[in-house]
Amino acid sequence: xxxxxxxxxxxxxxGARIGCTGVSFDLYPxxxxxxxxxxxxxxxxxxxxxxGHLVPDxxxxxxxxxxxxxxxxxxxxxxxxxxxxxxxWAFVHQHARDGLRMSVSxxxxxxxxxxxxxxxxxGAIRDHAADWLGRVEISxxxxxxxxSAFSGGMQQRLQIARNLVTGPRLxxxxxxxxxxxxxxxxxxxxxxxxxxxxxxxxxxxVTHDLAVVRLLAGRLMVMKDGHVVETGLTDQxxxxxxxxxxxxxxxxxxxx
Amino acid sequence: xxxxxxxxxxxxxxxMIRRAILxxxxxxxxxxxxxxxxxxxxxxxxxxxxxxxxxxxTPEDTLKVIDQGADDTTNAVSIRKFFEKTAGVATTEETxxxxxxxxxxxxxxxxxxxxxxxxxxxxxxxxxxxLEPRETETRKMHSLQEYGLxxxxxxxxxxxxxxxxxxxxxPVKVEGRYVMDPSPIPKxxxxxxxxxAIQLFGAGREQRIYAVPPYTQVVSLDxxxxxxxxxxxxxxxxxxxxxxxxxDEVILDDAGTRMFVCSDTDYCRTRRDAGHAGxxxxxxx
Amino acid sequence: MYVAxxxxxxxxxxxxxxxxxxxxxxxxxxxLSLDQIREQLSLAVNRVMAEGxxxxxxxxxxxxxxxxxxxxEAIFLIRAYRTTLPRxxxxxxxxxxxxxxxxxxxxxxKDAPGGQVLGPTFDYTHRLLDFKLAAEGEVPEAPVSxxxxxxxxxxxxxxxxEDIIEREPSSDGVPGDLTREPMSFPAGRAVRLQSLTxxxxxxxxxxxxxxxxxxxxxxxxxxxxxxxxxPVEMDxxxxxxxxxxxxxxxxxCETVNQFKGSKTVPPQFxxxxxxxxxxxxxxxxxxxxxxxxxxxxxxxxxNVGAAAQDExxxxxxxxxxxxxxxxxxxxxxxxxxxxxxxxxxxxxxxEAAEMAETLAAREAAE
Numbered sequence: 001x002x003x004x005x006x007x008x009x010x011x012x013x014x015g016a017r018i019g020c021t022g023v024s025f026d027l028y029p030x031x032x033x034x035x036x037x038x039x040x041x042x043x044x045x046x047x048x049x050x051x052g053h054l055v056p057d058x059x060x061x062x063x064x065x066x067x068x069x070x071x072x073x074x075x076x077x078x079x080x081x082x083x084x085x086x087x088x089w090a091f092v093h094q095h096a097r098d099g100l101r102m103s104v105s106x107x108x109x110x111x112x113x114x115x116x117x118x119x120x121x122x123g124a125i126r127d128h129a130a131d132w133l134g135r136v137e138i139s140x141x142x143x144x145x146x147x148s149a150f151s152g153g154m155q156q157r158l159q160i161a162r163n164l165v166t167g168p169r170l171x172x173x174x175x176x177x178x179x180x181x182x183x184x185x186x187x188x189x190x191x192x193x194x195x196x197x198x199x200x201x202x203x204x205x206v207t208h209d210l211a212v213v214r215l216l217a218g219r220l221m222v223m224k225d226g227h228v229v230e231t232g233l234t235d236q237x238x239x240x241x242x243x244x245x246x247x248x249x250x251x252x253x254x255x256x
Numbered sequence: 257x258x259x260x261x262x263x264x265x266x267x268x269x270x271x272m273i274r275r276a277i278l279x280x281x282x283x284x285x286x287x288x289x290x291x292x293x294x295x296x297x298x299x300x301x302x303x304x305x306x307x308x309x310x311x312x313x314t315p316e317d318t319l320k321v322i323d324q325g326a327d328d329t330t331n332a333v334s335i336r337k338f339f340e341k342t343a344g345v346a347t348t349e350e351t352x353x354x355x356x357x358x359x360x361x362x363x364x365x366x367x368x369x370x371x372x373x374x375x376x377x378x379x380x381x382x383x384x385x386x387l388e389p390r391e392t393e394t395r396k397m398h399s400l401q402e403y404g405l406x407x408x409x410x411x412x413x414x415x416x417x418x419x420x421x422x423x424x425x426x427p428v429k430v431e432g433r434y435v436m437d438p439s440p441i442p443k444x445x446x447x448x449x450x451x452x453a454i455q456l457f458g459a460g461r462e463q464r465i466y467a468v469p470p471y472t473q474v475v476s477l478d479x480x481x482x483x484x485x486x487x488x489x490x491x492x493x494x495x496x497x498x499x500x501x502x503x504d505e506v507i508l509d510d511a512g513t514r515m516f517v518c519s520d521t522d523y524c525r526t527r528r529d530a531g532h533a534g535x536x537x538x539x540x541x
Numbered sequence: 542m543y544v545a546x547x548x549x550x551x552x553x554x555x556x557x558x559x560x561x562x563x564x565x566x567x568x569x570x571x572x573l574s575l576d577q578i579r580e581q582l583s584l585a586v587n588r589v590m591a592e593g594x595x596x597x598x599x600x601x602x603x604x605x606x607x608x609x610x611x612x613x614e615a616i617f618l619i620r621a622y623r624t625t626l627p628r629x630x631x632x633x634x635x636x637x638x639x640x641x642x643x644x645x646x647x648x649x650x651k652d653a654p655g656g657q658v659l660g661p662t663f664d665y666t667h668r669l670l671d672f673k674l675a676a677e678g679e680v681p682e683a684p685v686s687x688x689x690x691x692x693x694x695x696x697x698x699x700x701x702x703e704d705i706i707e708r709e710p711s712s713d714g715v716p717g718d719l720t721r722e723p724m725s726f727p728a729g730r731a732v733r734l735q736s737l738t739x740x741x742x743x744x745x746x747x748x749x750x751x752x753x754x755x756x757x758x759x760x761x762x763x764x765x766x767x768x769x770x771x772p773v774e775m776d777x778x779x780x781x782x783x784x785x786x787x788x789x790x791x792x793x794c795e796t797v798n799q800f801k802g803s804k805t806v807p808p809q810f811x812x813x814x815x816x817x818x819x820x821x822x823x824x825x826x827x828x829x830x831x832x833x834x835x836x837x838x839x840x841x842x843x844n845v846g847a848a849a850q851d852e853x854x855x856x857x858x859x860x861x862x863x864x865x866x867x868x869x870x871x872x873x874x875x876x877x878x879x880x881x882x883x884x885x886x887x888x889x890x891x892e893a894a895e896m897a898e899t900l901a902a903r904e905a906a907e
Contacts (some may be wrong), residue, residue, distance in 0.1 A: 001510050078400070079399075079400045082400055082402065086399050101408070104408055104412060105412060105415055105416075107415055108411050111408065111411055112404055115404045115407040115411065116402065116403075116404025116405075120407070120479055120480050121480045121481055122411065122414055122479040122482050125262050125411065125479075143415070144415050144416065180502075260625060261625075264625070265625075266625065266627065272843050283690055291720070291721050291723050292723070293624040294617075295620050296621040298592050298617065298862075298865065298866030298870065299686035299862060299870075300866040300867035300868075300869065300870030301866060301870050301873065303866070323857065323873070323874065324875075324876055324877045325877060328549045328550065330548055330549040330553055330872070330873075333553060334553060337550075361875070361877045362877055375629070379867070379870070390853060391726060391853060392853065406677045417889050418889070419885075419888070419889065421889070423878070423881035423885045424877070424878040424882070425878075440875075440877075441877075442877055442880070442881040461863045463723040481839075487885075488881075488884070489880075489884055502877070503880070504876055504878075504880055505880055519877055521882075527804065
């Protein structure tokens with residue numbers, strides 16, 4: 001099997017300070033990779049460098065495109081990268097307001113990606129939006145409401161629907177459960193797990209919450225000070241951490 | 257006014273504007289930045305159109321100026337007088353006699369020909385402006401043809417109102433490439449934009465010129481199941497009886513009695529001169 | 542019975558005649574002379590020159606007279622005149638270090654070479670209406686002292702000697718000209734400063750004030766404010782050297798701002814800059830504050846989302862001629878657009894009513 005994404009020696013600096021450096025890994029279709037570390041460890045910098053929001057200073061991020069096979073997305077043209085960003089890639093932000101148009105109805109939010117790729121049938125777009133509201137457990141009757149009228153958990157689910165509606169092949173998630181109450185987090189995780197399995201999604205999830213990776217990610221990468229300190233199967237890393245920092249991370253969770 | 261150059265602007269400035277016009281014609285619907293000059297009328301009152309007209313006019317031209325379709329509205333009068341004074345060109349109210357027509361908010365009803373230039377006054381040239389306030393971002397959206405947001409707006413209209421609730425300045429796509437603001441003409445006029453004449457658009461305050469060359473494809477944005485509709489008041493003109501022209505609604509008395517009359521005054525007069533009459537045609541004459 | 546706006550031409554002529562009459566006012570009162578305006582309303586003249594961006598006190602006085610004292614209207618007259626003038630070339634940069642100062646103060650040093658010179662300022666006047674002025678305006682002669690002959694050095698030079706303030710890199714690059722090139726973003730500092738110096742005094746003041754109240758606070762001190770005249774020189778190609786073609790009065794303000802330093806630069810002071818035609822003190826200080834706020838990116842500061850940090854926002858809305866024109870254009874007829882909206886609203890209401898009827902009928906049937 002061909003990897004969907006190949007990350008080769010990616011580095012991003014902020015002046016003299018290291019954002020992240022020396023990161024390499026392959027992600028295969030259907031695989032979910034978790035990236036954990038405390039704040040400042042470089043995990044968000046890495047995610048943004050992979051997703052094209054930041055330009056890495058070094059390295060390649062090769063994506064297996066439908067049309068042309070593996071292409072380095074760092075050096076590809078901006079139009080091509082933006083096209084990727086609204087078709088085969090999706091990005092779920094920690095704060096739903098960063099990923100939603102707050103002044104546009106739920107239906108319009110979900111429909112935007114469809115319209116961006118040329119869908120011009122109002123009825124079909126609306127049916128699609130209604131279907132996706134159902135899939136993220138939002139009542140269809142809310143289709144014309146604006147996200148500002150939604151709870152935090154609903155906003156996050158709407159953001160997920162908006163991202164997944166075009167059937168992306170790779171989803172980047174930045175602390176998807178970050179700002180939510182614990183009870184709401186559990187529901188959202190459950191929903192995400194269902195969608196990932198059902199759609200066979202590949203995903204890269206950045207989080208500081210080990211419960212999230214335990215539930216969603218098959219593989220795990222632990223970062224500290226911009227470096228990857230440990231990688232492996234999630235259960236293996238969490239149950240038998242090798243690196244001192246990972247041990248600390250795991251034990252600190254257990255203490256809670 | 258003899259101290260001023262022909263058509264007010266100096267020749268250097270006119271050349272600069274002509275370059276922008278030519279670029280606009282070469283890339284239909286693309287907004288060309290130009291170094292708009294202060295004019296002796298305020299921004300927002302047609303300075304873009306006036307600069308484009310000034311750069312377009314030659315001493316042999318015949319100019320017609322309309323506002324809301326009419327030759328005798330105050331701003332049209334003021335602009336016509338400006339060119340009479342500064343350019344000394346012939347002026348006319350008859351659409352077919354004009355070689356250059358400057359307009360605000362309307363396209364004349366009479367079909368225009370290859371020998372004519374229609375100059376629009378444009379307040380906000382950017383069709384994406386009210387969806388995305390940043391110029392840096394809208395320019396990128398145009399260059400990458402990222403027009404999904406435009407349809408989101410139309411989608412929102414339908415979901416809230418059951419119909420596309422844009423009645424004027426209805427966005428169009430030009431020659432399959434650029435989404436363009438046709439200026440605040442009623443959407444009734446949109447289908448006329450595929451025409452034989454050259455159409456030039458000037459936005460003075462916003463420093464943009466754009467153009468539609470003759471016989472260029474101009475498509476009003478819509479959905480397959482909610483197609484674009486060019487609508488107008490469902491009446492014939494009360495003066496000339498025309499059923500195919502855009503109408504103004506006029507309140508006649510304190511009781512609120514109304515009449516509907518052609519917004520294009522020249523079209524209406526021409527029809528009445530030819531013997532057509534509407535409901536109130538005889539009285540009004 | 543067709544009452545729509547016929548007779549626009551006559552109406553305009555009559556309006557103009559009436560306007561001229563109102564401008565003149567009561568003819569038993571003596572008419573204002575341009576000399577009077579230029580000499581006695583000189584700060585208004587200065588503002589019109591600054592925002593009209595044309596240095597000509599006579600024309601500014603005429604514009605004020607013609608506009609009945611509406612300064613934005615006067616600025617507009619000057620701009621519309623200015624744009625028709627042929628451009629012969631660009632002057633040499635003026636050397637404000639050589640300014641013959643009427644006023645020169647620093648809020649950062651108690652004293653400095655050149656001294657603190659208050660000059661003709663309102664600063665320490667009590668703002669009490671002077672009823673004597675209503676009767677007669679004779680004033681006793683102000684005391685004079687010997688003018689300083691040598692140049693007055695900039696306060697910032699002293700800080701620069703200590704290397705404690707950022708150095709402005711000198712450049713022979715040709716700055717943009719916003720009266721000849723359309724504005725594009727990012728505009729760069731030179732064009733930004735041009736836009737600010739022509740910008741509306743009230744707008745720039747409001748923006749500057751907002752930074753002081755915490756919307757992108759930049760801790761400004763008035764390092765120096767100086768008002769005076771400087772010679773203007775121009776290269777004459779036929780001669781092969783620069784000659785003095787006149788002098789202009791300028792107000793220059795340099796603020797000294799706190800700066801914590803960044804990854805690459807140690808802590809030091811930074812600057813904001815204001816330069817305005819005439820005695821335009823409030824405007825030049827405000828300009829310096831806004832200039833400093835707009836420099837957040839080059840200095841590696843955070844964008845806190847304040848309006849004064851947003852170059853596109855500030856520059857797009859600073860010009861009062863653009864703003865007033867567009868604002869007032871909504872007085873123009875819009876009945877074609879309004880008509881189309883009217884029909885749309887009627888149609889939507891009709892459809893909503895029909896829908897309600899259908900639903901009611903269906904409910905009744907059930």
